[in-house]
Amino acid sequence: MQSLVANAFAFSKCSCYKRVCSSIATRRHHSLLSVANSPSPWTGLILLSSTRGVCPRPVTTALPLYIGLLRVKGRMTSTTKDDGSGGSSKRNGNDTIARALTKSKCPNPGQSLQTPAGLLFQNDSIADLARQRESYELEQLLPKDPDNFTEVVKPPTSEFFIPQVKLHDADGSTRKRVLVLCTGGTLTMAPNPEKDGALSPVPGALTDYLKSMVELTNDKMPDVVVHEYSPLLDSSDMGPPDWALLANDIKANYLHFDGFVVLMGTDTMAFTATALSFMLENLSKPVVFTGSQIPIAQPHSDARRNLVMALIFASRDVPINEVTIFFHDRLIRACRSSKVNTGALKAFDSPNIPPLATVGITINENHHLFLPPARGVLRVHDKMDTRLLALRLVPGFDDQILRHMIKAGAESGSLRALVLQLYGTGNAPSVKKDLVTCLEEATELGILVIAATQCHRGSVMMGHYATGKALERAGVVSSNDMTLEATSCKVAYLMGRGDLTLQEISNLMCVSMRGEVTHNDALPPPPFSSAYQRAMRKGRHYY
Numbered sequence: 001m002q003s004l005v006a007n008a009f010a011f012s013k014c015s016c017y018k019r020v021c022s023s024i025a026t027r028r029h030h031s032l033l034s035v036a037n038s039p040s041p042w043t044g045l046i047l048l049s050s051t052r053g054v055c056p057r058p059v060t061t062a063l064p065l066y067i068g069l070l071r072v073k074g075r076m077t078s079t080t081k082d083d084g085s086g087g088s089s090k091r092n093g094n095d096t097i098a099r100a101l102t103k104s105k106c107p108n109p110g111q112s113l114q115t116p117a118g119l120l121f122q123n124d125s126i127a128d129l130a131r132q133r134e135s136y137e138l139e140q141l142l143p144k145d146p147d148n149f150t151e152v153v154k155p156p157t158s159e160f161f162i163p164q165v166k167l168h169d170a171d172g173s174t175r176k177r178v179l180v181l182c183t184g185g186t187l188t189m190a191p192n193p194e195k196d197g198a199l200s201p202v203p204g205a206l207t208d209y210l211k212s213m214v215e216l217t218n219d220k221m222p223d224v225v226v227h228e229y230s231p232l233l234d235s236s237d238m239g240p241p242d243w244a245l246l247a248n249d250i251k252a253n254y255l256h257f258d259g260f261v262v263l264m265g266t267d268t269m270a271f272t273a274t275a276l277s278f279m280l281e282n283l284s285k286p287v288v289f290t291g292s293q294i295p296i297a298q299p300h301s302d303a304r305r306n307l308v309m310a311l312i313f314a315s316r317d318v319p320i321n322e323v324t325i326f327f328h329d330r331l332i333r334a335c336r337s338s339k340v341n342t343g344a345l346k347a348f349d350s351p352n353i354p355p356l357a358t359v360g361i362t363i364n365e366n367h368h369l370f371l372p373p374a375r376g377v378l379r380v381h382d383k384m385d386t387r388l389l390a391l392r393l394v395p396g397f398d399d400q401i402l403r404h405m406i407k408a409g410a411e412s413g414s415l416r417a418l419v420l421q422l423y424g425t426g427n428a429p430s431v432k433k434d435l436v437t438c439l440e441e442a443t444e445l446g447i448l449v450i451a452a453t454q455c456h457r458g459s460v461m462m463g464h465y466a467t468g469k470a471l472e473r474a475g476v477v478s479s480n481d482m483t484l485e486a487t488s489c490k491v492a493y494l495m496g497r498g499d500l501t502l503q504e505i506s507n508l509m510c511v512s513m514r515g516e517v518t519h520n521d522a523l524p525p526p527p528f529s530s531a532y533q534r535a536m537r538k539g540r541h542y543y
């Protein structure tokens with residue numbers, strides 16, 4: 001079953017309740033089928049309220065949802081499939097449900113109905129419509145011509161947009177569609193004689209190369225549309241404006257593709273991919289980052305396999321709907337990733353959680369690690385406040401330098417957060433009283449001081465040693481087991497939202513919002529503003 005599917009269920013067993021229940025279901029939530037097949041609305045209600053993840057609410061709050069589901073007219077029957085064995089593709093399924101919903105009746109009782117992940121509910125214009133009507137009917141949200149969903153798409157804000165792509169082809173092709181966004185990196189590079197033979201990106205080379213890749217002609221591969229940015233960049237030249245561009249381009253083309261592959265350089269891939277996982281809230285489609293250590297035109301390049309596997313993961317029948325990195329033989333969660341090797345082909349690691357999938361002779365997925373389905377429409381947060389500094393302490397450093405930097409940063413307004421990579425579990429020399437006072441001063445000046453660890457694996461545990469406890473008392477916040485990439489991007493995202501206080505941001509550091517930190521039940525959420533509570537509510541269910 002798709003990981004976020006707007007499914008239509010029929011209460012076919014009980015003659016009194018032959019009405020349609022439309023609900024959001026996931027691979028994990030087979031129990032919704034029991035809801036659909038429950039003999040009475042009350043049994044269904046109780047089942048629904050106990051369905052983890054989809055509706056983790058008490059019966060009282062499940063009641064309006066349940067009643068809302070019953071409002072949808074018509075009669076449909078749904079089946080689900082776990083094996084992703086083809087059959088009704090997303091596009092075909094959407095066609096079916098579109099027609100079924102428009103006519104408000106099931107064309108063939110017992111027929112399999114599926115919609116693309118979140119398609120009906122992932123568009124702002126649809127969400128706006130829904131908001132305007134207190135009790136809306138699904139058919140009103142659908143376009144007149146179910147063959148052309150582009151007409152409900154809000155005009156894109158981005159310059160780059162592919163409006164001509166329809167959700168299903170006239171020829172009935174069942175291939176998935178993947179949009180490849182190419183920003184540059186070694187994959188696109190060749191030695192440049194004008195730069196003394198140093199590698200630099202070659203515009204158009206990737207597209208030319210793809211035309212000769214026989215792998216892409218295989219029926220099991222998706223249809224690929226490539227968008228190459230200009231100029232192509234070494235990833236060291238990429239930053240928050242490029243992240244925002246990528247996020248907005250994904251949003252602008254969101255309804256037209258089953259998945260997205262971002263090709264970029266490896267040097268800052270972990271940062272970009274992590275940033276995108278925060279910027280794309282409620283993501284319901286796969287976004288897979290990849291690149292290579294060797295240019296694609298070289299015979300021994302790792303680019304072809306990385307690209308092919310990224311395309312496969314972006315178009316799986318049971319997609320992994322989050323931002324990920326595929327490299328060498330592993331698919332890892334973006335906001336858990338770090339580049340760990342400059343020379344090896346296995347260049348990325350996710351030190352504190354296992355890979356989401358590994359590729360050998362077969363693809364082995366760690367289903368228990370996947371994020372729960374998104375519970376709202378896709379939202380892009382393209383404002384990242386990167387007024388932060390990450391510093392790695394070394395024994396014998398002069399803490400006066402730190403004091404000067406903090407003072408200057410606070411006065412000029414160019415510093416809002418300081419990430420300190422400390423020793424072990426988050427310790428700093430306690431003999432340096434000045435350091436603790438300096439950090440105390442920083443928090444008083446409104447700078448968020450975050451303790452990270454210099455170790456590759458493991459977590460900060462600030463209260464564990466007296467040396468760390470002193471920092472905790474000074475107001476230093478723990479980054480727990482987040483990577484430096486996740487810590488800095490999360491702070492930039494939270495500060496960029498503009499609706500959270502410093503205290504709320506610091507409290508959210510231990511809350512998993514995109515699966516970036518291991519959830520710690522020992523840290524209860526304090527009551528704060530509604531934006532904060534929303535973020536907390538969303539985050540607490542994530543791994």
Ligand SMILES: NC(=O)C[C@H](N)C(=O)O
Nearest residue numbers: 185186234235265266267
């Ligand atoms: N392997 C690579 O792609 C490294 C390159 N310098 C980049 O990050 O763009």
